[in-house]
Amino acid sequence: MTTEESDGTLPSTIAAICRRHSGREGPLLAILHDVQDTFGHIPDEAVRHVAYTLNLTRAEVHGVVRFYTDFHAEPARAHRLKVCRAEACQAVGGRAVWAAAQALSAVPDGRVEIEPVYCLGNCPCGPSAQWDGRTLGRMTPERVHELVAAANGGMPS
Amino acid sequence: MSVYLPRDSAAVSIGADEVAAAITAADPALSPLRTGARGLYALEPLVEVDHGDRRIGFGPVTAAAVPGLVEALRHPDTGHPLRIGDVDTLLADQGQNRFTCRRLGRVVPDDWDDFVAHGGTRGLRRALDMERQSIVDAVTASGLRGRGGAGFPTGRKWQTVLDADGPGKVIVCNADEGDSGTFADRMLMEGDPLALIEGMAIAGIAVGAVHGYIYLRCEYPAARASLLTALDIARHNGLLGADVLGAGHTFDIELRMGAGVYICGEETSLLESLEGHRGEVRFKPPLPAIRGFMGRPTVVNNVVTLATVPAILADGAEAYATLGHGKSRGTLTVQLCGNVRRPGLYEVPFGVSLADVIDELGGGTASGRAVRAVQAGGPLGAYLPASALDVPLDYEALAERGGMIGHGGIVVFDDTVDMAEQARFAMEFCAIESCGKCTPCRIGSVRAQEVIDRIVDGEARESNTALLRELCETMIQGSLCAHGGMAPHPVLSALNHFPDDFNRQAVGS
Ligand SMILES: Cc1cc2nc3c(=O)[nH]c(=O)nc-3n(C[C@H](O)[C@H](O)[C@H](O)COP(=O)(O)O)c2cc1C
Numbered sequence: 071m072t073t074e075e076s077d078g079t080l081p082s083t084i085a086a087i088c089r090r091h092s093g094r095e096g097p098l099l100a101i102l103h104d105v106q107d108t109f110g111h112i113p114d115e116a117v118r119h120v121a122y123t124l125n126l127t128r129a130e131v132h133g134v135v136r137f138y139t140d141f142h143a144e145p146a147r148a149h150r151l152k153v154c155r156a157e158a159c160q161a162v163g164g165r166a167v168w169a170a171a172q173a174l175s176a177v178p179d180g181r182v183e184i185e186p187v188y189c190l191g192n193c194p195c196g197p198s199a200q201w202d203g204r205t206l207g208r209m210t211p212e213r214v215h216e217l218v219a220a221a222n223g224g225m226p227s
Numbered sequence: 228m229s230v231y232l233p234r235d236s237a238a239v240s241i242g243a244d245e246v247a248a249a250i251t252a253a254d255p256a257l258s259p260l261r262t263g264a265r266g267l268y269a270l271e272p273l274v275e276v277d278h279g280d281r282r283i284g285f286g287p288v289t290a291a292a293v294p295g296l297v298e299a300l301r302h303p304d305t306g307h308p309l310r311i312g313d314v315d316t317l318l319a320d321q322g323q324n325r326f327t328c329r330r331l332g333r334v335v336p337d338d339w340d341d342f343v344a345h346g347g348t349r350g351l352r353r354a355l356d357m358e359r360q361s362i363v364d365a366v367t368a369s370g371l372r373g374r375g376g377a378g379f380p381t382g383r384k385w386q387t388v389l390d391a392d393g394p395g396k397v398i399v400c401n402a403d404e405g406d407s408g409t410f411a412d413r414m415l416m417e418g419d420p421l422a423l424i425e426g427m428a429i430a431g432i433a434v435g436a437v438h439g440y441i442y443l444r445c446e447y448p449a450a451r452a453s454l455l456t457a458l459d460i461a462r463h464n465g466l467l468g469a470d471v472l473g474a475g476h477t478f479d480i481e482l483r484m485g486a487g488v489y490i491c492g493e494e495t496s497l498l499e500s501l502e503g504h505r506g507e508v509r510f511k512p513p514l515p516a517i518r519g520f521m522g523r524p525t526v527v528n529n530v531v532t533l534a535t536v537p538a539i540l541a542d543g544a545e546a547y548a549t550l551g552h553g554k555s556r557g558t559l560t561v562q563l564c565g566n567v568r569r570p571g572l573y574e575v576p577f578g579v580s581l582a583d584v585i586d587e588l589g590g591g592t593a594s595g596r597a598v599r600a601v602q603a604g605g606p607l608g609a610y611l612p613a614s615a616l617d618v619p620l621d622y623e624a625l626a627e628r629g630g631m632i633g634h635g636g637i638v639v640f641d642d643t644v645d646m647a648e649q650a651r652f653a654m655e656f657c658a659i660e661s662c663g664k665c666t667p668c669r670i671g672s673v674r675a676q677e678v679i680d681r682i683v684d685g686e687a688r689e690s691n692t693a694l695l696r697e698l699c700e701t702m703i704q705g706s707l708c709a710h711g712g713m714a715p716h717p718v719l720s721a722l723n724h725f726p727d728d729f730n731r732q733a734v735g736s
């Protein structure tokens with residue numbers, strides 16, 4: 071993110087994000103969301119600058135990043151596939167969809183992060199998954215294979 | 228004449244956007260207005276068209292079927308294989324009483340004038356003419372109980388906050404909707420977000436709060452977009468801001484996003500998270516109503532609870548209280564899913580039997596096989612066997628059977644389900660989502676998985692079953708919150724009602 075408030079370096083970007091939330095009470099999660107949207111993950115250096123700006127310890131900010139499943143301390147692959155493992159999807163074949171996805175997550179150098187999720191609120195159209203934030207209904211193991219194979223450049227999985 | 232099609236994310240997940248594009252391509256004059264969904268997901272994508280004051284529905288529509296549908300949309304009184312007739316009549320014939328969801332699927336969510344034309348702001352205007360205490364009294368008299376899970380009387384919670392001293396009272400909407408099998412919050416936020424905003428404004432005026440937060444789970448990007456637009460519309464039209472509807476009250480709302488953690492739906496964990504901390508559960512007391520967000524008196528209510536309030540104020544408490552059964556007044560937004568032919572959202576008065584919901588509304592299992600088990604009330608709810616479904620939907624009646632209403636989710640399993648697997652999953656989920664604050668939940672749930680594995684493998688079955696029951700008891704007694712305290716319910720119910728599933732040799736032989 072390079073805006074008029076930031077010269078594009080990490081410290082000035084973090085400073086701009088923190089300024090944007092400065093009127094708010096308890097802004098840490100909102101700030102971390104913005105950091106992750108900007109960098110794709112929450113790098114160590116960002117944690118240091120956020121902690122400094124909010125007058126928190128680095129351990130505190132690290133602790134928050136680690137607590138929340140959707141904050142990622144490491145850079146991620148290009149795409150993210152979340153597959154629902156919860157009961158409503160289990161009742162309509164979700165276990166097989168998850169098994170297919172899990173098997174694919176082992177592909178070395180794959181371009182897709184594969185993660186479990188526990189309900190997407192898409193239950194009446196399950197089994198459900200979410201591809202880069204877009205919710206997909208009535209999933210099948212075959213569709214998981216197609217999606218992942220296409221993202222991996224047509225590599226057979 | 229207008230054509231309507233949901234933008235609801237579940238409808239979109241099975242092709243609503245493609246249908247919209249196909250209709251627009253076939254005839255731009257028929258380009259659909261995007262609404263919320265009615266909840267009839269077996270008929271989605273469901274296209275509706277005005278015909279006089281009725282809306283004629285067609286569904287389920289695919290993009291490929293659109294060319295053959297265009298003529299029928301122009302002349303909705305003619306026959307068509309996908310024609311289902313007047314949609315509101317269909318809902319009424321199902322026994323639905325759309326009180327909370329009165330506008331859902333009918334109103335265009337981003338259109339202020341349409342919101343007002345469909346009764347929006349009526350409840351708030353009534354509230355603005357009332358004393359604070361009278362607003363709280365109306366909510367109390369309606370009998371409304373919290374729809375987030377615990378079923379606590381909403382009026383009583385508001386009274387505590389109204390009576391609490393201290394500036395900076397806060398209204399927090401719990402939009403974390405983490406229970407598997409539930410989606411009513413999502414549907415309302417996507418399809419009638421202004422109802423929630425109006426409900427929060429009424430709550431603020433009632434208890435004397437000027438600031439509100441919506442804590443929304445990040446799995447709901449469409450609800451986020453819908454709420455952000457609705458908050459702008461609400462500010463632009465004076466529903467929020469320094470002078471709410473010109474009556475001199477200040478109230479505004481900030482949207483905050485969660486980050487993928489189930490326990491943050493528990494109200495004290497949610498408050499920790501809103502404050503920017505790890506979502507670890509707090510000890511109670513003090514109640515959030517006394518010391519909540521930043522230590523200030525705080526109303527925490529679920530989306531459905533808050534979205535029901537405007538209708539209660541608009542129609543009067545009596546209109547709501549006359550519906551229902553026992554101490555469960557009004558309507559329940561049943562979310563029916565799992566293995567059923569017609570999954571969806573059905574708003575019915577409390578008292579309808581669980582069996583009727585599954586058979587009549589749901590049409591039985593989608594697989595055509597027998598129903599074997601039903602989990603009501605989310606992942607912490609017990610599994611009910613098919614023989615126990617003849618029970619009215621009512622907080623107390625369901626609790627007597629070991630089940631619960633919770634957030635209104637009902638998940639149906641057919642006879643292919645392996646209940647030992649379900650029991651193990653309940654403990655796995657408990658372990659994954661434990662906030663880690665207390666040992667029975669954090670460690671007990673991991674141990675329980677190992678013990679279930681041993682039982683299923685036939686290893687010292689009797690003593691391990693006794694050990695599992697003991698572990699469950701420890702979790703029930705020793706957990707700080709209902710996450711660890713209730714996770715044993717699905718496990719024990721599976722063990723009690725389906726003991727053979729825990730005996731792999733017996734099943735295999
Ligand atoms: C483990 C756990 C998870 C919960 N998740 C939610 C949730 O996702 N949404 C919700 O509204 N309430 C949830 N609750 C209930 C809240 O703690 C609280 O009772 C509710 O938000 C109060 O609002 P209400 O009175 O309108 O129901 C959860 C409770 C527990 C113990």
Ligand code: SF4
Pocket residue numbers: 490508660661662663664665666668669706707708709710711712
């Ligand atoms: S029961 Fe589990 S989730 Fe609840 S406070 Fe204890 S460790 Fe946290």
